[in-house]
Amino acid sequence: MDLNDDAVQRHQFSDRVLIKSILTRPDGGAGLAGQQVRVGGWVKTGREQGKGSFAFLEVNDGSCPANLQVIVDKDVADLGQLVPTGTCVYVEGMLKNPPEGTKQKIELRVQKVVDVGMVDPAKYPIPKTKLTLEFLRDRIPFRPRTNTIAAVARIRNALAYATHTFLQKQGFLYIHTPIITTSDCEGAGEMFQVTTLISDADKLEKELIKNPPPSEADIEAAKLVVKEKGEAVAKLKSDKAGKEAISASVTELTKAKENLARLEERSKLKPGIPQKDGKIDYTQDFFARQAFLTVSGQLQVETYACAVSNVYTFGPTFRAEHSHTSRHLAEFWMVEPEMAFSDLKDDMNCAEAYVKFMCDWLLDHCFDDMEFMAKNYDKSCINRLRMVASTPFERITYTEAVELLEVAVKEGKHFENKVEWGIDLASEHERYLTEVKFQKPVIVYNYPKGIKAFYMRLNDDLKTVAAMDVLVPKVGELIGGSQREERYDVIKSRIEDMGLPLEPYEWYLDLRRFGTVKHSGFGLGFERMILFATGIDNIRDVIPFPRYPGRADL
């Protein structure tokens, strides 16, 4: 926001002024003295002073980490209502320079209290004491009112907008890949199923209790009625009865037939999930087949990369893994760029430029929040951003990485997991490379084909694939990507060699059959990027509504 010296920026569609637009000016707001403003926010701390003649409130509206100091005289409002932590205040007054020697550059003298949202401190879910992040995980609706979770929200927001800005500037189109999918990208997914079969069965069960299906006797009786009505029609016709009488009789027959059909239809209804040949009958499910939550938008976004060249997806992805670690969520966000006419080197260049852009962005747009994180969670987080933004990433092959790790082992370094060519690197290996060996981001590329997905491009050595992982200090793997196999025959063999069925991938193979293109892409775990930036340890604290085994609050 551009601000000139002698006016605060007012909201485009309300009278309120964001506290950020007062306090984050280069002069700390001092130049705004004399301005009449309305501000709203929640009281962080409040205290009555001067024997109850006025109150000091530290008010925060979430627009920046800093609080505005607000002063209310007892003539203006009931001070006792205003001071409890968590109270919401919407106030109007004049900005003034505080007395010399105080920390603030500006404070608000309240003339009118527009609204108050009160708090009973005895019952407030987040008491004023120092709270652990774990404690806050049990108070999801209120944790955004803490300094930490609000700062994380601003950093997360900044990284999301940085992502869009970077990719849009480079000509990438944002493509919304599907959440509900009938493809399994990894070919071995722990996927959540999406279904209406259970709720349909519940509805049917309730319906059948309220309105039981007809018995065989009911149906027999209905058949009898049809027969009788039929005979009545026949009799009237043979008696040459009047047109009207015959017509009335035919109407009755039709009704009887309809009633019978309805009963026969209802008699087929069975409670429970529909079965066919001893298996669940998915033709009855909403999409007429089994459907799941996506684990990655990559395969789908490739259809766009193979048509409009530079694309990306940024959305939620899901894993139904029963992992209770600090690094896994059942629902998390991924950024997945995909570029046509590009090889593994272009892919690495793009990934490196993107990570650097995000680091610069945070330093430019969230420095006050980063200072808060440095002070409270991770002293080195600001320096880490600066280092990553300015240092070229080291690039080594997987084979070189294994050699370096073997040297480390020889020199006495102990790893829990075995180091051997052909085995995937463990987190401890990745962190050794980036944190100890190189002390900067490292891109490891050309992995053994046996440990990577079928769609990664086979290298000429026939042993490795053109895959790459970006490793960064603090979190290890931040990005995984590859050049995609664009050769029809090769990818077909790879699918078969891995024992996967061809049929579900026919559409994917078609992209290689018709107008195939060299292309590459990668996926960045968005929450990992936030862990990396903030230095926070548990992934459950950097997503607003964490989902993991046994927990899906709200």
Add this chain to the structure above:
Amino acid sequence: MDLNDDAVQRHQFSDRVLIKSILTRPDGGAGLAGQQVRVGGWVKTGREQGKGSFAFLEVNDGSCPANLQVIVDKDVADLGQLVPTGTCVYVEGMLKNPPEGTKQKIELRVQKVVDVGMVDPAKYPIPKTKLTLEFLRDRIPFRPRTNTIAAVARIRNALAYATHTFLQKQGFLYIHTPIITTSDCEGAGEMFQVTTLISDADKLEKELIKNPPPSEADIEAAKLVVKEKGEAVAKLKSDKAGKEAISASVTELTKAKENLARLEERSKLKPGIPQKDGKIDYTQDFFARQAFLTVSGQLQVETYACAVSNVYTFGPTFRAEHSHTSRHLAEFWMVEPEMAFSDLKDDMNCAEAYVKFMCDWLLDHCFDDMEFMAKNYDKSCINRLRMVASTPFERITYTEAVELLEVAVKEGKHFENKVEWGIDLASEHERYLTEVKFQKPVIVYNYPKGIKAFYMRLNDDLKTVAAMDVLVPKVGELIGGSQREERYDVIKSRIEDMGLPLEPYEWYLDLRRFGTVKHSGFGLGFERMILFATGIDNIRDVIPFPRYPGRADL
């Protein structure tokens, strides 16, 4: 992208030049003559000329609707491979000014063909003939290669980035609300269920076939072994046997006990979905309770609005409705801003400013795509954007709207649906108001409480709520919003009056109990905005991977 006169912009991480950066310059690219470039794309049309001595290719890379004219001599490549529609070409050459009198301002003379992705025209899924959008819905992986679906992708992308840009500029934080939820926002949702119970049951069934559970005889036998081993230990002890012998015997007893425990555990395994008291036992499901796909992020994002004041969510939402209309999808995207310290008027101001911003953005950033739409789908779409961007929206109460509709009926206008105070407006009513009566966007506000959700703020008349709908020509309702009920007692009564259970909303009520704040927000159906902008009729054509009853391709 800024371009100076004498250089084309090269990609930051590859050698390729986007066709957009050549053709969308003010001079149509003429000033770039003499530049050496690499371009990639797919052949729209190709033909051999001069008795096969060279080929003309119209090449498109998705960066803009226009094609680059590319000329290849027969010495450079096998021309027959290059000309089929759908062929992918990656070529290097020199930009040249074409002969006077041609439409193009610049063309590419190829010196080297870097890569070709061939097409067998007889088998290509999207033949060169004019294709219907319906036909393309059966060819999801290839439809982005058509001019229409590519233009829609660019317009969709532009609207998404416009959304972020507008809201970020206004100080809104982007909050990722959950996709998997245990709350039902509307209180009456047709929701998709998310579960691992079925796949867990499948796994268990397979496991039990491979490795059947123990019979009662197996367990009896194992019990007998335990008994024998126990007796053996007792005997050794009473015989005062050596320490070693006793220890070995105890080890055997322990093993026997473990084996029995394992068998007893396995004997409890039953195929099928776990039941308890005749109902599905959701404590066994992934989240230890029933979980669904979200229908709206509003309730959750309110927890952030009531902490950091201005927020929005932009993500996928879901409805398991069996509707086969051209206006409904099972998976669609919504933009939901939420503002603390704001009332219904602020909400309307924000909605109007946002829609206008998007219209201006498309005119500024996608004019060539809009021209394509105007030419092929909706002559009036550009004028509609201009009108909406520049005309103040009409604002009328629901009561006034009903009066206007009643006047229309009196004057002979026929509606399928009844017009009466207290009944929701039908789409035909909405379109009459915006298209016929006012011929501009209309905001209808203050709806009867009986037809709106429990969370909308009750007006002082106790009959209406502070709700508003934004109606626009072509699609009718584009936005629905409201001021939220911030008064604890009032919202509690409203939930009870509507016959909803209180328990699931306790966390939502807590936001009103502690530091409550006046706030408001709205939801914009993102696909509706694209229908409005493009003039396309069917919502299935404006989302990359449409999901509806019976269909979830890829």
